[in-house]
Each structure stands twice: as structure tokens, then as C-alpha cells.
Amino acid sequence: MDRDITLRIVLESPPAGVDFGIQKGRGSMYETIETQRSTGGDLVFEFSVVLKMATAGGSPDFGGPIVQGPRGGRFVYVDIGTLSWTPIAGALLEPFLKEAQRRRLLDRVMFGTDQMRWPEAITMAIDHVNRLDFLTLKEKEGLFYGNAAKFLGLTPEEIARHHGR
Numbered sequence: 001m002d003r004d005i006t007l008r009i010v011l012e013s014p015p016a017g018v019d020f021g022i023q024k025g026r027g028s029m030y031e032t033i034e035t036q037r038s039t040g041g042d043l044v045f046e047f048s049v050v051l052k053m054a055t056a057g058g059s060p061d062f063g064g065p066i067v068q069g070p071r072g073g074r075f076v077y078v079d080i081g082t083l084s085w086t087p088i089a090g091a092l093l094e095p096f097l098k099e100a101q102r103r104r105l106l107d108r109v110m111f112g113t114d115q116m117r118w119p120e121a122i123t124m125a126i127d128h129v130n131r132l133d134f135l136t137l138k139e140k141e142g143l144f145y146g147n148a149a150k151f152l153g154l155t156p157e158e159i160a161r162h163h164g165r
Contacts, residue, residue, distance in 0.1 A: 002052050002063075009045045009078060014099075016040040018092050022047055023077035024065045032079045033066075045078070094132060097143075106139050110148045 011020060021032035022045050036043050052061040062074045069075045080096070100106045111129065113122050129135070129143060149159055 002050050004048045005051045006046055006048055007076070009076065011038075011043040011045075011078070013040060014038040014043060014096075018080060018096060020045075021079045022066060023068070023079045026068065047076075049076075093128065094134075097129075097132065098134060101134070101139070106135075107142060107147055107150070109143055110151065111143045112148075 009022075014020060016038050018038050019035055020038060020043055021035035023030050024033045025031060034045050034047065036045075047066055048064070049067050050063040052063055054060045059072070061071055066076055067074050068077055097106070097109070100109050111125070113125065126144070129140060132140075135143075145162075149162075154162075
């Protein structure tokens with residue numbers, strides 16, 4: 001039997017002036033809900049998801065419009081919007097990454113995009129990150145690939161294949 005449960009995500013002291021929200025929907029058919037602008041204190045997001053009870057011998061699963069990813073790898077997007085390429089939001093990227101670096105959390109940050117309307121923005125965002133001289137080459141490699149590979153549990157063989165080896 002399915003039932004609704006409430007999840008809570010707490011962002012601890014995110015950089016001030018940055019908007020955060022929860023993504024509801026998938027692909028180009030989504031909206032950002034519960035948008036909050038950080039003032040430097042903790043941000044709390046609470047939302048319901050559907051807990052799908054396990055069948056005999058199976059594992060429970062989660063569903064609903066906020067839940068993303070395949071069965072066994074479900075997640076929730078915390079959206080920080082166009083943080084890296086628009087002129088105004090681009091100014092927020094540096095303090096965000098500096099704070100993540102200071103807290104030793106850069107290994108939890110991944111570069112990502114679902115930019116379909118302005119694909120040239122992807123190159124602009126990558127160039128912006130590459131120009132940040134406070135990040136080491138290793139940290140930039142983590143942002144662009146390594147952190148996601150670790151999060152996804154890619155094998156050394158998969159990583160080598162992605163790098164054309």
C-alpha cells in the first residue's frame with residue numbers, strides 16, 4: 001500500500017543572496033517550488049513524496065512529481081537555477097563555491113545543466129568556472145566530472161571509457 005511521507009532537506013548556512021528551490025517535474029516540464037533566498041542562515045524545505053511499499057522480497061520505492069531518477073537511485077533536485085552563466089547570477093557563483101571550498105564540501109557540488117533553449121550558455125558556464133583562479137585544477141575536474149562519477153558509483157572501466165581510453 002502506498003502512503004505519503006514528509007521529507008525535510010536542510011541547507012546549512014548557504015551563501016547569502018542565492019535562491020534555492022525544489023524541482024517539481026522532469027525534463028523541460030518542471031517548475032521550481034518552495035523558492036527561498038538565503039540570508040546566510042539555514043534553509044529548510046519540507047515536501048511530500050509517495051512511499052511505495054515493497055512487494056514480497058523487494059525494496060520500498062519513492063515516487064511523485066518531486067522524486068527524480070531510476071528505481072534504486074532516487075533523488076531530489078535542489079535547484080540553484082542559472083547560477084553560473086547569467087551576469088547577475090554569475091556573480092553568485094564565486095561566493096557559493098568559495099563557501100563550499102571553505103567548508104570542504106566541493107566534492108558534493110556538481111556542474112550540471114538542463115539548458116535546452118540556449119545551448120551556448122553551457123560553454124559560457126564552463127568558461128566562467130574555468131576562470132575561477134581560487135579553484136585548483138583537481139577541484140574543477142571534480143565539479144565537471146569526478147564528483148558526479150563518484151556519486152553515480154562509476155567503475156574505473158566506465159570512467160576510462162568516458163575519457164576515450
